[in-house]
Amino acid sequence: MTTASRTDVTGVPKREVAVVQVIAFGLTARRAARILGLKPSTVESYARKAGQRVGASGRAATVSEFYVRKWIPLPEPMPVAASLTDGQRELLPFVVWSKTYKQMASRLGRPLASVRSDTVQLMQALGTKSRPHVVTLSLQYGLATTEQLRTWVSLVSEVQGTAVAGGLPPARE
CATH class of the missing domain: 1.10.10 (Arc Repressor Mutant, subunit A)
Structure with a gap:
């Protein structure tokens, strides 16, 4: 497999993008691994690499950076389901x-x-x-x-x- 087929147009590895997308929807590494056909430790590794790529200190910050950089699609808007103090x-x-x-x-x-x-x-x-x-x-x-x-x-x-x-x-x- 060539490097080009493993990355998207941003140059970010497709697996990193897939892992961040699944994590963005609240799934644990174990559940993400099941969905992506990976081991939980591999999901953890991709998540860590994605965070390092964007200089993020945690998973929420990694997800935020991926949204800001438009590396993962924004969620569909919905009416707010809760009021916050x-x-x-x-x-x-x-x-x-x-x-x-x-x-x-x-x-x-x-x-x-x-x-x-x-x-x-x-x-x-x-x-x-x-x-x-x-x-x-x-x-x-x-x-x-x-x-x-x-x-x-x-x-x-x-x-x-x-x-x-x-x-x-x-x-x-």
């Missing part, structure tokens, strides 16, 4: 960019327990247990755009306090 909305950029609870609490000046609770409730409100799936659902429900994903990466690395709220879409009723 201000505390949950404030955390959305940090979850999308794979920040830990401790990093979020430190950067936002909030108690760790509050950040943990709001993150869990955010994921429950969106109906997922996976941070990469939060990225997909945020795009799907119109809670974020690819432009916001791009902007949030700098906000997440620089913000202190609640200044991040300016980059979030207005609350939906």
Whole structure:
């Protein structure tokens, strides 16, 4: 098999793209492996390589970068299925960019327990247990755009306090 047949037009290996697409929909490495006909360790390896390729620190950040770079197709828009509290909305950029609870609490000046609770409730409100799936659902429900994903990466690395709220879409009723 030639290199050209193993990569797409972006030069990204097709397997990496396939793995990121499956992870974007909240599947574990084990379930992704079953779907893709790979071993879970191979899925993990492709996911790690995809993250390194885009300089991402975690799977949610990898998925975000792949959406921003248009390496995977955007999900079909759907009406928002949940309403988020201000505390949950404030955390959305940090979850999308794979920040830990401790990093979020430190950067936002909030108690760790509050950040943990709001993150869990955010994921429950969106109906997922996976941070990469939060990225997909945020795009799907119109809670974020690819432009916001791009902007949030700098906000997440620089913000202190609640200044991040300016980059979030207005609350939906």
